[in-house]
Amino acid sequence: xxxxxxxxxxxxxxxxxxxxxxxxxxxxxxxxxxxxxxxxxxxxxxxxxxxxxxxxxxxxxxxxxxxxxxxxxxxxxxxxxxxxxxxxxxxxxxxxxxxxxxxxxxxxxxxxxxxxxxxxxxxxxxxxxxxxxxxxxxxxxxxxxxxxxxxxxxxxxxxxxxxxxxxxxxxxxxxxxxxxxxxxxxxxxxxxxxxxxxxxxxxxxxxxxxxxxxxxxxxxxxxx
Ligand code: 6GU
Numbered sequence: 001x002x003x004x005x006x007x008x009x010x011x012x013x014x015x016x017x018x019x020x021x022x023x024x025x026x027x028x029x030x031x032x033x034x035x036x037x038x039x040x041x042x043x044x045x046x047x048x049x050x051x052x053x054x055x056x057x058x059x060x061x062x063x064x065x066x067x068x069x070x071x072x073x074x075x076x077x078x079x080x081x082x083x084x085x086x087x088x089x090x091x092x093x094x095x096x097x098x099x100x101x102x103x104x105x106x107x108x109x110x111x112x113x114x115x116x117x118x119x120x121x122x123x124x125x126x127x128x129x130x131x132x133x134x135x136x137x138x139x140x141x142x143x144x145x146x147x148x149x150x151x152x153x154x155x156x157x158x159x160x161x162x163x164x165x166x167x168x169x170x171x172x173x174x175x176x177x178x179x180x181x182x183x184x185x186x187x188x189x190x191x192x193x194x195x196x197x198x199x200x201x202x203x204x205x206x207x208x209x210x211x212x213x214x215x216x217x218x219x220x221x222x223x224x
Contacts, residue, residue: 001104001155002032002078005144006070007111008049008062010035012141022149025158033148038062041070050114059115067121071108080108082127086140086147087112090129093147095170097130101147102154109147111140173224177210 005013017026017033025031039047043065050060071083081104091097101107110117110126122129132143152158159165169176180191194206215223 001030001102001107001151002034003107003109003148003151004034004036004074004078004080005109005111005141005148006036006038006067006074007139007141007144008038008113009111009139009141010037012139013145016145017148017152021158022152025152025155028157030155030157031152033152036070036074038066038070041073042066043069053115057115061115062113062117062121064118064120067110067117068125071110071121071125074108078106078108080106080127083108083110083125084128084130084147085110085112085117085122085126086131086143087116087129088131088134088136090131092134093130093132093150095150095168098147098150098154101151102156107151109140109144111144113139170222173215173222174211175215175219175222177207177214 007013013035017023017031022031022033026033038049042049042063044063048063049066050062053059053061074080082101084107086109110121130143130147132146137143154165165171167176180195184191184196192206194202197203212223
């Protein structure tokens with residue numbers, strides 16, 4: 001998969017994809033992330049990309065021209081499956097969206113800034129609008145990093161143990177059960193006996209019950 005990310009703050013996206021699982025995805029050639037600087041596509045003086053909103057009001061708006069120049073230039077090289085605008089008024093990201101997006105080949109993500117992007121870009125170029133939750137970030141970059149991480153780890157072949165994404169929280173509308181590792185006893189706090197029993201049927205049942213219990217307590221809204 002290739003993910004192109006268009007931003008006015010490329011520096012914010014330098015590090016997130018160079019560690020851990022996404023680093024491995026890159027090394028295995030399963031994921032390629034390109035950061036593109038929107039300012040490379042502006043024709044305005046001093047690399048201007050934003051301007052005052054028509055009708056007045058606080059904040060700046062990202063101009064239609066640099067965005068369309070950039071998107072059209074990128075589309076010449078790549079047929080994107082989705083052109084995603086990261087915005088707090090988009091559809092809230094969930095695991096099911098990440099699962100679906102992880103099966104695509106080419107994604108373009110557009111990071112909003114200031115008061116957002118000119119509506120005409122949204123009307124004519126954007127195919128999906130995604131938010132990562134009900135709070136406001138200073139820009140779409142960290143949201144694009146979150147979305148890329150959520151998608152990237154699901155690309156087939158990225159995780160070593162393919163089943164490990166299946167046992168993630170949310171994959172079956174359940175939160176994940178508790179996990180333990182060595183030592184078996186720490187300060188008198190003991191690992192549940194069932195996990196030490198070697199009986200995998202019992203262990204699976206216990207984990208499933210714990211997941212249900214955990215979900216009932218914390219997220220009754222996602223329980224089917
Ligand atoms: Cl995608 N962008 C911004 N600026 N704020 C957000 C967001 C996105 N998702 C939640 N808050």
